[in-house]
Amino acid sequence: MSQTFTKAMARNIFYGGSLFFILLFLSLSFDTQSELPKHDNSANLTAKVAQGKKLWEENDCIGCHTLLGEGAYFAPELGNVYKRLGSKEAIEAFISSRPREGIPGRRSMPQFGFTAEELDAISEFLKYASEIDTAGWPPNIQG
Numbered sequence: 001m002s003q004t005f006t007k008a009m010a011r012n013i014f015y016g017g018s019l020f021f022i023l024l025f026l027s028l029s030f031d032t033q034s035e036l037p038k039h040d041n042s043a044n045l046t047a048k049v050a051q052g053k054k055l056w057e058e059n060d061c062i063g064c065h066t067l068l069g070e071g072a073y074f075a076p077e078l079g080n081v082y083k084r085l086g087s088k089e090a091i092e093a094f095i096s097s098r099p100r101e102g103i104p105g106r107r108s109m110p111q112f113g114f115t116a117e118e119l120d121a122i123s124e125f126l127k128y129a130s131e132i133d134t135a136g137w138p139p140n141i142q143g
């Protein structure tokens, strides 16, 4: 058997490799398209959630917090805060009782002066965020 790497061999590797990866790409695209509808929770996307999202943006919560991993690392992740604190009421009580200063080594969150309606919208938005199917991320409740 010859040791030389012929043009025909190079061509076969090129076509074979291309075909393999095109098929892999198509099958993964097909899989994504069939999985997507199962992860869709847009039915829960109410006007209240949208209002909460707007308040989230206007008040730059993401300047300190992460939401599903996106944002700043100054304060806790909030994608799962609804599960962590357990209810909308607990979230609202937390936000409206800030700041808690004077606890050594603990960072504090400012007071935003939200109305009851605004607090309801924000906690509704955070509840919505906790219901997004993230395939188990973050891996622990503190995350």
Ligand code: HEC
Pocket (backbone or CB within 6 Å): 055, 056, 059, 060, 061, 062, 063, 064, 065, 074, 075, 076, 078, 081, 084, 085, 091, 094, 095, 100, 106, 107, 108, 109, 110, 112, 122
């Ligand atoms: C200046 C930084 C900063 C901003 C801006 C900020 N937070 Fe916070 N937030 C914190 C810190 C620090 C904590 C943790 C405080 C503690 O545990 O005592 C916190 C905690 C929280 C918690 C409780 C988290 C938990 O796991 O117990 C919630 C809910 C929350 N913030 C919501 C918000 C929302 C909603 C906004 C926007 C309206 C916001 N935060 C803006 C700094 C901030």
